[in-house]
Amino acid sequence: MDLTNSIGGIEKLNNMNYDYWKSCMELYLQGQDLWEVVCGTDVAPPNNTSEGQDALRKWKIKAGKAMFMLKETIQKEMLDHIRVAKMPKEAWDAFATLFAKTNVARLQMLENEIGSITQDNMTISQYFMKVKGICNDIGQLDDESKISDARK
Template sequence: MGDLQVIGGIKKLNNQNYNTWSTCMMSYMQGQDLWKVVNGSEITQPEAEDVNGILQKWKIKTGKVMFALKTTIEEDVLEHIRDAKTPYEAWNTFTKLFSKKNDTRLQLLESKLLSVAQRDLTIAQYFHKVKTLCREISELDLEALIGETRMKRIIIHGLRPEFRGFVAAV
C-alpha cells in the first residue's frame, strides 16, 4: 500500500507536464527496482521459465510498471498506450509524443516569458515561474538555451516597482 501512496503524490501526466512527470516516474521506478523493464536490461520478455522463476518475476515487474503508468496519466493520454504490450513500448510512446519540438508551444512559452511579471506573486514564486519557463523553452529547443544573465535580466524587468531601488543598489 505504501507504493500507491508514493504514486498518488505524482501529478497525473497531461499535455503540459511531461518533463516533471517523467522525472518523478523514472525516480519512482528506479527506487522500486522496476526501471530495468522500462528502459534497461529487462525490456524483452524472457523466452521461458527457469528454476529462478525469471519469467514470472518479469511479468510481475511489468504489471507493476504498467499499473503505475496507467494510474498516473490523464484519461485522454491513456488512449495512446492502451494497447501497449510492454512498459518499454508505453514509455517510448510518451517520449515520442511529448518530447518532439512543438513550435506553437515554444512560441507560447517565449511570449509568456517576455510578458512575465511579479504582480501578486512572492519573490520565490516569481523566480520559480521564470526559471520554469526558461527550462521548458530550453527543453523544447536546445538551440534556444536561456543563459543565467538573460534570466536575471528577465527577472529584474518583471519585478514590482518597490524592488527597483534594491535592484539599483545591487
C-alpha cells in the first residue's frame, strides 16, 4: 500500500474502493467513539441551552474529529462531493449516495475507470484481475435501477 494514499492505515477513498474504505472507516470511527455522530444516535447537535453548553461543546469536538477523518481519508477529487457538508452524517450519506448500487453516476465512474486502465507496471494477471474487478462491480449494480443491459 502506498503510504501517500492512506491515512493511519486506511486506504484513501477513490472511485474503486468504496466498500473497503467504508468498512475500514466504520470500524475506525467506532473505535474512536465517533460513530454516533456519523450514523448513530447522536447525529444532530444538542440544544444550545445553558445546561447543554458542555454537551454541545463535546459534540462539536467529536463531530469535528469525525469530519476531519472523513476528509483526510479521501482522494482530493472526492472532496467536491462533501465540500458543502456541515455535519459528518451529511458527508457519509453523500458517499453512500454516490456509490449506491442503483446510482447511474456509479456506472459512469466505473465506465471511466475501465476506459482509462493501462497495464503499466502490472503483470498480465494483475491487469486482468483489475479489469475483472471493475466488471464485477458493474455486474453488481442493482437490476431494478434504470440502467440498460446494453450499457452494462
